[in-house]
Amino acid sequence: MTLSGRDAYRDELTSLAAEDPTLVCLEADLGGKNHPFQTAHPDRFFNVGIAEGAMVDMAAGLAAGGYKPFVSTFAPFAALRAAESLKLTLGYLNAGVTVVAPYAGVSGAWFGTTHHCLEDLAVLRSVPGVTIAAPYGEAEMRAVVRNAARSGRPHYIRTGRNATYESLPLPDGELPLVNWEYQADPEDVCLVSVGEEGTRLALAARAATGASHAHLVHLDHEHLSAAAAELAGRHTRFVVVEEHRSQGGVAEALALLLPRCEVTGVGAGQEWPSTGGDHQEVMAALGLDLPAVLAAVARARDGRPTAAAGHAHACVR
Numbered sequence: 001m002t003l004s005g006r007d008a009y010r011d012e013l014t015s016l017a018a019e020d021p022t023l024v025c026l027e028a029d030l031g032g033k034n035h036p037f038q039t040a041h042p043d044r045f046f047n048v049g050i051a052e053g054a055m056v057d058m059a060a061g062l063a064a065g066g067y068k069p070f071v072s073t074f075a076p077f078a079a080l081r082a083a084e085s086l087k088l089t090l091g092y093l094n095a096g097v098t099v100v101a102p103y104a105g106v107s108g109a110w111f112g113t114t115h116h117c118l119e120d121l122a123v124l125r126s127v128p129g130v131t132i133a134a135p136y137g138e139a140e141m142r143a144v145v146r147n148a149a150r151s152g153r154p155h156y157i158r159t160g161r162n163a164t165y166e167s168l169p170l171p172d173g174e175l176p177l178v179n180w181e182y183q184a185d186p187e188d189v190c191l192v193s194v195g196e197e198g199t200r201l202a203l204a205a206r207a208a209t210g211a212s213h214a215h216l217v218h219l220d221h222e223h224l225s226a227a228a229a230e231l232a233g234r235h236t237r238f239v240v241v242e243e244h245r246s247q248g249g250v251a252e253a254l255a256l257l258l259p260r261c262e263v264t265g266v267g268a269g270q271e272w273p274s275t276g277g278d279h280q281e282v283m284a285a286l287g288l289d290l291p292a293v294l295a296a297v298a299r300a301r302d303g304r305p306t307a308a309a310g311h312a313h314a315c316v317r
Contacts, residue, residue: 002166005159005196006072006102008141013070014040016149023149024062028052028073030102052077056085056097063095068149074108075101075158079120090154091127098148098155104134105197105243106273106282107160116282118268121219122248124156132220134158134195137167140217143175160196163279168199168215177223178230179215182206189300190214190235191293194242194250197283201266202241205293211239219250228257237262239296243288244268266296 003011014036017023024044025037028051038045048055052073059069071078078101079086089095101120108115124132131153135141141159148155168181181193181203190212193202199215206213212235216227231238231254238258240251244267251265269287276282283289 002164003138004162004164005135005138005141006100006161008138009072009100009145009157009159010036012142012145013037013149016146017041017044020068020149022066022068024067024069026055026059026069026071028055028071028077030073050077052082053085056082056089056099059097060085060089060093060095063089063097068096068098068152070098070100070145070148072100072102074115075104075117075120076115079117079123079156083123086124086156087127090130090156094129095154096152098145098157100145100157100159102159103161104158105160105195106268106286107163107197107243107279109161109279109282110276112276113272116273118243118245119248120156120158121242121244121250125220125248125253129154130220131155131218131223132158133218135217136193136196136199136215137165139167139170139173140175143170143173144217147175158195161279163196165196165200175217177218178227179217180212180234181215182213183234184210184212186212186234188212188235189237189239189297190231191297192216192231192238192240192250192254194219194240194244197243197279197288198241201288201290201293204290205239205241205297208290208294209297211297216250219253221253224250224253225257228254232258232261236260237300238264239293239300240265241288241293242267243283245270262300264296264300266293 062069191202193199255263
């Protein structure tokens, strides 16, 4: 059975902890009754309640004591409510703490704006030294968790709610810097996918348009700088699809890193969701759906101005 990103995280961490007694798991009232880590390793599981900043501070102390803490809470409460603690723990102290943030983007859907998070990449990308990952599918999540556990570096891992996705092939089980899911004419547009829903939409757009598709998992400045060099070696026109606001997102970052290329971003726009609906309905209300991606590809191919219709955002350098 294919697992969602957050369930794959819990399962992989529980398995790793069986071999590594320094791994500990902290959650902010998000674990549920049958959290696999709590069941398997009750002495290393801590539910701190709705005290997200305190949870990150506790993780900093555990890391200083030689443990490898993994902490998890809703993305808006991790990246925004606990932002100061993240800055000090992951950045200033460079503590080996991994933050796993489900409910990113608008995957909370009907939970409403208080439980949406379209700003986390902008916040975390501004903190030096943090490895940022947005895996797509179970295999990528497991690989990211394994890498975080053995690296000892601060990590922020972004995922959704309960949706499952068919994983892309991983060469030798490892995460490539750029996963070239499909390569076509280098003179044509290349889709660049970020995160779960961004990748789902890019895959659908690739199937409809025949454009190349490059998938990114790691989104911090260090990894994006290296990925940009690889992207520029194969294409000059890119359409980046991400479930994030344009400000501080990956399209904006790549536009700055690729000054000789055209970078168009299709993201969540500038609005606040004002109506309910499921995940994809809320995204569509914000201008992030397949028609928006297809329109961006068509404009890029035609060489037309890239100011996208609706809420899709374009940034060209």
